Structures are given as structure tokens and as C-alpha cells.
Amino acid sequence: MSFALQTISEDEFQAFQHLIYTETGIALNDSKRCLLSSRLGKRLRALQLNDYLEYYEYILRRDADGTEMQEMINCITTNKTDFLREPHHFEFLSTRLFPAIVRKAATGGPRKVRIWCAASSHGHEPYSLAMTVREFAPFEASWDVRILASDIDTNVLARAEEGVFDVEDLAPVGDLRMRRYFDRGTGAFAGKVRAKRRLRELLTFRQLNLIEDVWPIHAKFDAIFCRNVMIYFDLPTQRKVVEHLVRYLKPGGFLMLGHSESIQWTPSPVQPLGNTIFQLAE
Ligand SMILES: C[S@@+](CC[C@H](N)C(=O)[O-])C[C@H]1O[C@@H](n2cnc3c(N)ncnc32)[C@H](O)[C@@H]1O
Secondary structure (H helix, E strand, O other), X not given: OOOOOOOOOHXXXXXXXXXXXXXXXXXXXXXXXXXXXXXXXXXXXXXXOOOXXXXXXXXXXXXXXXXXXXXXXXXXXXXXOOOOOOXXXXXXXXXHHHHHHHHHHHOOOOOEXXXXXXXXXXXXXXXXXXXXXXXXXXXOOOOEEEEEEEEOOHHHHHHHHHOEEEHHHHHHHOHHHHHHHEEEOOHHHOOEEEEOHHHHOOEEEEEOOOOOOXXXXXXXXXXXXXXXXXXXXXXXXXXXXXXXXXXXXXXXXXXXXXXXOOOOOOOOOEEEEEOOEEEEOO
């Protein structure tokens, strides 16, 4: 069966704008009307619904287990990412954070490192973190190093957990690291690479919605990467999320935001160090 999709009406757009904002924090302005209409159009076709109002009512009244709500969220997220994006943040780990942790360990501190990548998308960012950890020689086997990767989008999380990428995506990584950390696919996987176990074993993947009031996380982190997601939130949501993230930093821990997220306020109680890096006092 095929049918032409109606364009989304003003009322329908506003209903979804509000629903998406309350569920995800993503603030869609009016210029996103076409984008929303085309992304949700896929779900209307999959469910054989006639218009956006029917889809809205479907989510509200016929989606008891939340499956369709999650499908909708997966459709509307923007997942652009890259390996080693904004490389200065990874260099900061190797040159500042990791050596400081090793120095503390030499005087009795824990041989333990915890990093959280809080909007991990397809996985390029957490695997870049895993490479950065593996390249820091002092973290030999007896160190307990873990990276938590989370996102609201269950599709990208599932792909990230597989650790399979297009070969072209590895361009920023370079040939040497590609051979060291990735296996080339053959047959049906030609043109793909898969992260080796030595990267995958550092990572744990978990769905997490940053705007929820309670997060199912009990650890504290040496560094939290929450990059290029705040741009989708309005100012009150940004504040709420950043202040929540800061509570998950260990004393002296670092919060990294994306370059386009030079937030207008200093989130207490962290200090800005420049390059969208913030540090919690020791
Ligand atoms: C543009 S990507 C950024 C990926 C990566 N951090 C980077 O900088 O390359 C934004 C990611 O934020 C996720 N996201 C959007 N809203 C979210 C929310 N409320 N909670 C958690 N993740 C969210 C999206 O699913 C998407 O994967």
C-alpha cells in the first residue's frame, strides 16, 4: 500500500514539539518543521497511519510499553559524530588527567579510572576514548579502567556496542592505529572494520536520558564527555543537565562540553579551564 504523506499542520507540529521537548529536552524551533515531518513520516508509513495527528494519538493511547515513543525518539535525534572529534580533549586526558591519576596512585591513590561519554551516538567518541586509554602506557593490566557510554537513542547504542564502523570513518584515526585497534571485515563486511576486543572490553553501554531527574548511575567519574548535545537543549535544560553531570564528578574531575557549547554561565561548582573543559575543585 502506498499513499502520499500530508505535510504536518501547525497544530500537529506544535503537539510534537511539546512532546519531544518534555521527553528528550530537544527544543525544535519552527525551522525544523520539514525535518520533523520527513523523519516522522517514516513511522507513519511503518504503522500505516494517515496523518501526524493519528500518529500522535497512537503514541499517547496505543503505546502502553513505550516502544513507539522510543522509535520516535530514535527518529528525531541527530547523531553526527566522528573519531577523535575536537582532539584537544583527548590530548588533555593523556597529558593532564592520566598522568595526575598515576602520580596519585604512586602515593597510595586508587589504580582506577572512570570515564563517562554521556551522548555517545554511533560510538566514535567512546572508542576514541578507549584508544586514548590504551595508548597511555602506564595503564598496564593491573589498572581498573572503565568507560561508560550512554545515549537516549537505542539504535545508535546498539550499533556502538557492536563496534562496527565504515572504513572511511577511520580517516582521523590513521593507518597505524587502525591496524592496532580494528579488524578489517571481509565478505559481507568488506569496507567495514570492527573494534578489537582490547577496546571493546573497556566499554559498557547503557541507555540514559540526560533530562531525567534520576540517573541509574552510582559511580563518580574522573572525566565526563558530554559533547555536542547541549546545542539541542534550551538554556534551562542545559543548566539542569550540566549541574546534574557535575554531581557525578570525582573531586578534581573534568567535564568536557562541545566546542559549540560555550555556555554563557559558569556552572557551579566547576571552574572553566578554557576549550570547554571544566574542573571540579579537589
Ligand atoms: C550530535 S550527537 C553528538 C555525539 C558525540 N557526543 C560527539 O560529540 O561526536 C548528539 C547525541 O545526543 C543524543 N541525545 C539527544 N538528546 C539526548 C538526551 N536527552 N539524553 C541523552 N542523549 C541525548 C543523540 O541521540 C545523539 O546521539
